Amino acid sequence: MALNRRLISDADFQEALDRRTTIRVFQDDHIIDSGSVIVRFDERTIVTQSGVSELAYHSRAECEFFEIKKR
Template sequence: MARNRRLSTDRDLQEAMDDEIRIRVFKDDHMIDSGGIIIRFDADLVVVQSGVSELAYHSRNECEFFEMRKP
């Protein structure tokens, strides 16, 4: 079973980025992205890479981020 932890602080996001943890992104209670890793973030945006040239830009104010870590 996968463990889901909400990534809400800069420290949480930095840890997920450093450890290349796969994440899920939700917006308005719908999953809009899954399986990518965080490659960059700032106060407004989180950039997630799902493939070689697949980048997604998600608003930190509008989205929720959760790690997908297996036990």
């Protein structure tokens, strides 16, 4: 079973980036990205990568981010 931990602060995002943890991204209560990893972030944007050339840019203000932890 997977556990979800919400990522909110810069420290949360940095930890997920350092550990290359897979994340799930929601926007307007819909999953818009799942199984990708954070490759960069700043105060406005989170950049995720799910494949070699598969980059996605997500607004921190408009999206919710969750770390997926497997037991």
